[in-house]
């Protein structure tokens with residue numbers, strides 16, 4: 613049997629801020645059966661994770677391109693691979709059968725042909741909505757958990773600052789920090805997001821960074837005695853201001869630098885004397901570094917969600933045509949929590 617598969621491509625490399633016109637919907641005839649002898653798996657994509665790191669793969673050059681297989685450059689006109697959840701339509705691989713739910717690296721499209729090594733795991737029946745496995749119980753959650761607990765080594769009572777705090781990773785970091793007993797301040801790009809952080813997610817305080825003219829004094833206002841831990845999602849001026857306000861022996865976990873992804877001229881240049889004299893540790897990391905603690909992360913986080921101690925914030929769009937604007941929206945602050953595109957129900 614054959615269907616029409618709609619999928620998204622970039623028309624050309626994207627060197628600065630993305631917009632809808634950089635993308636194109638393509639249609640192809642797509643066979644739903646497996647050729648004999650092939651071990652391919654054909655997957656109908658149900659939910660697609662929308663993630664900022666893809667912008668760096670869309671550039672003609674990025675320092676990230678040669679780092680790991682996840683960050684290789686994308687070719688204009690070709691299907692875009694991304695983390696997704698889908699249902700097996702047909703399988704030449706004995707490990708998978710029709711109707712299995714699977715999570716892995718599929719495509720920004722309705723159907724994908726997948727090799728076994730691209731499937732991260734089979735999703736057995738879950739007590740939680742499937743989309744949680746893309747966000748709070750998936751890579752966003754693992755990034756938050758590993759970055760906060762392994763890199764920041766937090767102690768109860770410490771003062772924690774989180775940027776892009778209403779986003780997928782940031783909101784979970786802030787909630788973990790509160791569960792541990794830290795004092796937590798987040799920044800986000802609108803008053804509505806600030807309200808969510810304070811009223812629903814239990815942050816001690818929050819501010820709209822777009823309304824602040826001097827980030828250094830803003831952080832001094834929220835942390836008069838200094839910051840122990842800065843979980844950085846944005847880089848740029850916010851990182852510079854945080855470094856000025858760190859306490860001695862403070863830790864900065866550099867999860868991402870989204871403000872620099874779309875502006876080739878922008879580079880944080882923190883005051884290095886602060887780093888020397890305050891003995892600050894700044895460390896980058898990747899979620900993939902924490903696969904060894906996935907079981908621990910998953911068990912603890914599932915408990916928190918089950919017991920209502922951790923709120924799950926998702927932001928869903930519908931249909932393959934909405935993928936470009938869902939992605940573009942990440943760089944305009946349109947999303948609140950984990951951005952997911954729903955292509956089909958289970």
Ligand SMILES: NC(=O)c1ccc[n+]([C@@H]2O[C@H](COP(=O)([O-])OP(=O)(O)OC[C@H]3O[C@@H](n4cnc5c(N)ncnc54)[C@H](OP(=O)(O)O)[C@@H]3O)[C@@H](O)[C@H]2O)c1
Nearest residue numbers: 776779780781800801845867868869870871897898899945
């Ligand atoms: N190291 C890893 O393995 C790993 C894994 C996942 C994500 N990350 C990184 O973590 C960060 C957050 O990712 P996410 O998936 O959780 O995305 P997200 O926070 O859900 O979405 C991106 C958010 O970033 C904020 N933002 C966009 N442009 C900005 C700018 N110029 N300045 C300040 N804030 C800006 C926006 O919120 P506002 O309204 O607050 O502006 C937007 O909603 C990104 O830097 C991403 O690359 C790293």
